[in-house]
Amino acid sequence: MRFEVSIALRYFRSGGMQSVLTILGVSVGVAVSIFIACLIGGVQEGLITRIIGSLAAVSLEPKESVPRSMGKVFSADGKESLLLERVEKSGQRAARIGEWKPLVEHLDRDPAITVVSPTASGAGFVIKGNQVLPITFRGVIPERANKITDLRTRMVAGIYDVSGQNCVVGVELAKELGISLKDKIRTRSGKGVELVFTVMGIFDVGINEINLRSFYVSLTNAQRLLELVGYINAIEMKVLEIYEANTIADRLGAVTGLKSQSWMRQQKEFLSAIQAQNGSNALIRTFMMLAVAFGIASVLVVSVVQKSREIGILKSMGARTRSIMLIFMIQGLLTGLIGSLVGTAFGVSLCWALMQIPGDNMTSPGQLFPIKIIPLYIIQAIVAAVVVGVVASIAPARRAAKLDPVEVIRYG
């Protein structure tokens, strides 16, 4: 073992109470940092799942104003080209995307995109008895659509089945019209096309608007209702990194010539709330780490004074400046490392214990506190504490290295 390490270890051990208290200080800092991060992270992840979870992160729609036909489009890597009849628009016809199948295949291969769901949506009515309610037809390919809005697990009655003449509706709509499973209901589109559907399931996605208006049918039926046979009018997507949505949307918009949307632009208020949370999270954690840094640095400064004679002796033996610095930086590193490990144990135990308290909160069902143990935050806290330990030790270490051996040996 290098002698710097062995001296650092001995100092650390002989430090006794001093070492223990510093480690405790670091531990508390790390534990609080982890706890806050997991609490805010838990709330946030819950909110994101709840609100963004049922929406597409990025979507492509026809550009409504500028009619376009036949255009040559290049993919992001510039190699592949797709010749698509992209948007047609005339006086009567709705904006639409033609030749969408190659486009979907192309998007399927994009590594930044996880789910691609082509849809045909449009306005219409549900007619039951003498009640008429406005709805939005959502024509989907069930497997793909379910990965955007997980209806299958959100069915409060029946099953997620939109094959044939089947449909699923939201709880609010069902309540409004007194619909129950297996009911046959008549619908009419804005184009005047009428179809009858059997209600196979009733869902609750937690958002009123969707629960009241969304009427899920097969893509084929929606195309018939909306006079879009062979066409779609939106492609909804989920992406790997939700905060990359803007970049991805812009890229896809440029590549396809379609109008692109991103959740970050559509849900601005929600996003700024999330960002404010992230900001306060970062602020708290930064100040915790600053406190940790001052704690480590002050103890090491004391340690340098305590050990100044020994440092002088080591220098008289010809110890290098670097070695003297290393001795104290290793102590900082050790304090950060051990402190962060103990702190992780504290923090994770605290989170775990609070997660065991039964109750209900907005975002994590079954738990009183919306805490989620997020490994990334734990790793961040450990790395931060270790880095802080080393950085905090630099000033005391330099001070030790600068000691004049003559003075300390003589007047010690």
Added chain:
Amino acid sequence: MADTPIVQMEKVGKVYGTKIQTRVLTDVTFTVQQGEFAAIIGPSGSGKSTLLNLIGALDKPTEGAVKIGGETLSGLDDEGLARLRRRYLGFIFQFHYLLPDFTALENVLMPFSVAHGAPTRQERKEAIELLERVGLKDRMNNRATDISGGQQQRVAIARALAGRKPLVLADEPTGNLDTENSNEVFALMRDFNLKDGTTFLIVTHDPNLAERTDRIISVIDGRIAHDVPVAHPK
């Protein structure tokens, strides 16, 4: 190297401070040959410790040249001075200054660790032999704090000699010891000088101790007042 004096002081002067200047040494010139056993004496504040710090490569002269083993101090940076100390110099202080968290053996091995990391088996053997010569082989695994004051100073001597250092500087090595332990420490230094040819420069207040060396350099007011050999009646 036999021809090069181990210590050469050529018109060395030392001034401390920049605003208020204090002249501590003036025109100090002498040489010490390998194998000498000399005392540096002088009253408090005479500059003898400054002299020792210069020879010990712990400090640089303001004027003149200090050469250790033929190398001039002035041309070296801190790392160069440190290297010089590792190569040529062992120190014995009034207080032993052993590292309290380490055993006697680990303390003697410390110069090797400082020089190049983990000591080799050969170096370990050498350290144990040194401890045997200072009569502490049976205490080598005791912590530095768990042995008596005289024993600690003997460990410090062994540490100063570890690595076959050609030059050992001792600053009041017996200043803190009773007569019996003083005699023992002195005898040990003399033994290493005679058997190994180690050069010793001993700063002391104690005229009895100085009388038992081979040469007395006396410093008064920053100048060499006398530099005389000591005649030992056979």
